Amino acid sequence: MAKSLSGAGLRGQVAGKTALSTVGKSGSGLTYRGYDVKDLANHCEFEEVAYLILKGKLPNKGELAEYKAKLKSMRDLPAALKEVLERIPKDAHPMDVIRTGCSMLGNLEMENDFSEQEAVTDRMLACFPSIICYWYRFSHDGVRIDTTTDDDSIGAHFLHMLHGEKPRELHEQVMHVSLILYAEHEFNASTFTARVCASTLSDMHSCITGAIGTLRGPLHGGANEAAMEMIEGFTSADDAEEKMMGMLERKEKIMGFGHAIYRESDPRNEIIKGWSEKLSKDVGDEVLYPVSVRCEAVMWREKKLFCNADFFHASAYNFMGIPTKLFTPIFVMSRLTGWAAHVMEQRADNRIIRPSAEYTGEELRSVTPIDQRD
Numbered sequence: 001m002a003k004s005l006s007g008a009g010l011r012g013q014v015a016g017k018t019a020l021s022t023v024g025k026s027g028s029g030l031t032y033r034g035y036d037v038k039d040l041a042n043h044c045e046f047e048e049v050a051y052l053i054l055k056g057k058l059p060n061k062g063e064l065a066e067y068k069a070k071l072k073s074m075r076d077l078p079a080a081l082k083e084v085l086e087r088i089p090k091d092a093h094p095m096d097v098i099r100t101g102c103s104m105l106g107n108l109e110m111e112n113d114f115s116e117q118e119a120v121t122d123r124m125l126a127c128f129p130s131i132i133c134y135w136y137r138f139s140h141d142g143v144r145i146d147t148t149t150d151d152d153s154i155g156a157h158f159l160h161m162l163h164g165e166k167p168r169e170l171h172e173q174v175m176h177v178s179l180i181l182y183a184e185h186e187f188n189a190s191t192f193t194a195r196v197c198a199s200t201l202s203d204m205h206s207c208i209t210g211a212i213g214t215l216r217g218p219l220h221g222g223a224n225e226a227a228m229e230m231i232e233g234f235t236s237a238d239d240a241e242e243k244m245m246g247m248l249e250r251k252e253k254i255m256g257f258g259h260a261i262y263r264e265s266d267p268r269n270e271i272i273k274g275w276s277e278k279l280s281k282d283v284g285d286e287v288l289y290p291v292s293v294r295c296e297a298v299m300w301r302e303k304k305l306f307c308n309a310d311f312f313h314a315s316a317y318n319f320m321g322i323p324t325k326l327f328t329p330i331f332v333m334s335r336l337t338g339w340a341a342h343v344m345e346q347r348a349d350n351r352i353i354r355p356s357a358e359y360t361g362e363e364l365r366s367v368t369p370i371d372q373r374d
């Protein structure tokens with residue numbers, strides 16, 4: 001019954017102001033500070049877009065070089081954080097690892113006051129890939145990796161630490177695109193979490209830790225992992241169609257499809273789909289990409305549901321040799337920019353976020369003494 005209320009999930013309600021992005025407005029599907037995401041994905045590196053989101057303008061060459069050099073210099077992890085990461089078991093979920101890593105960093109390098117908000121954000125941007133890969137390689141391969149690579153970009157740094165070798169140019173390029181597509185998305189659930197936390201005047205690490213926990217769920221960022229688990233169970237496009245029809249008959253939710261705001265398509269899909277196709281050819285894949293394309297066709301034909309940003313990210317990441325459980329942490333490495341910018345925006349014009357609830361419980365009643373209760 002609650003779902004039929006027009007306000008369920010706060011859908012359609014304006015919960016605050018932002019100058020950071022527009023989602024699903026007519027004319028363009030997604031813009032960051034006035035730029036179409038397709039334009040950004042075609043022409044920019046992720047670090048340019050991070051700069052745009054966090055500092056308000058696209059950097060010129062000198063500003064970008066300086067920003068990248070600064071981020072590069074902050075990739076190493078404090079010894080106490082490495083110790084914590086080494087104690088987290090191999091079967092932990094990497095989203096829990098990055099959540100703990102972010103929280104621990106907040107203990108070691110606390111944001112003392114809001115004048116440090118940009119500095120602590122840059123530090124997180126630089127070292128989140130190190131946190132993920134340090135834990136992953138220690139727990140899975142028993143090695144203590146060097147997290148101070150000299151790779152030019154955050155995406156290349158991540159792939160280098162993960163695979164133990166410098167990534168190919170194609171893979172670095174895909175990481176730029178992927179991180180750009182995931183960077184910012186208005187008042188999605190994880191960003192709203194960050195803003196609620198910020199509205200109490202809490203610190204940046206607490207806001208980001210809460211947002212990571214919210215992104216983890218399969219209805220939000222976790223959908224890229226869930227989509228991968230589904231498509232790798234299909235042996236061919238025909239097999240995918242048959243099994244999906246069964247899932248739809250059983251009214252199962254199909255991860256990587258649908259959206260709370262977009263009605264006809266997610267503008268990020270066609271971009272990542274194009275790169276997934278390119279990577280599929282590159283690795284000589286004859287199953288995963290055709291399976292994914294068939295899933296898209298079946299969902300549209302049967303339900304008018306379209307792929308969201310997560311669906312083709314699954315195959316794209318898989319073609320680059322990225323383990324499925326690291327998919328959502330990559331989303332974190334990127335969305336951190338949007339989250340932090342929203343925290344800064346909330347702080348700049350704050351009122352504590354505290355909505356009201358429609359009470360559906362018992363009428364007022366009095367306490368029965370404990371020895372008289374059933």
Ligand SMILES: CC(=O)SCCNC(=O)CCNC(=O)[C@H](O)C(C)(C)COP(=O)(O)OP(=O)(O)OC[C@H]1O[C@@H](n2cnc3c(N)ncnc32)[C@H](O)[C@@H]1OP(=O)(O)O
Pocket residue numbers: 218219220221223252253254255256257258259260261305308309310
């Ligand atoms: C980066 C991101 O976070 S993008 C989102 C990632 N999440 C996923 O891919 C998870 C799968 N998708 C979903 O669960 C939903 O589409 C959400 C959470 C994204 C949006 O939820 P809502 O805003 O409630 O969806 P919406 O109101 O459009 O749903 C309309 C109907 O379509 C159904 N539907 C929506 N998505 C799906 C899906 N993926 N599979 C099957 N049915 C679906 C809903 O169940 C609903 O039917 P009902 O009214 O009979 O319950």
Ligand SMILES: O=C([O-])CC(=O)C(=O)O
Pocket residue numbers: 023182184185187188189220260261308309
């Ligand atoms: O906007 C949303 O609800 C979910 C989403 O696509 C995102 O956060 O990228």
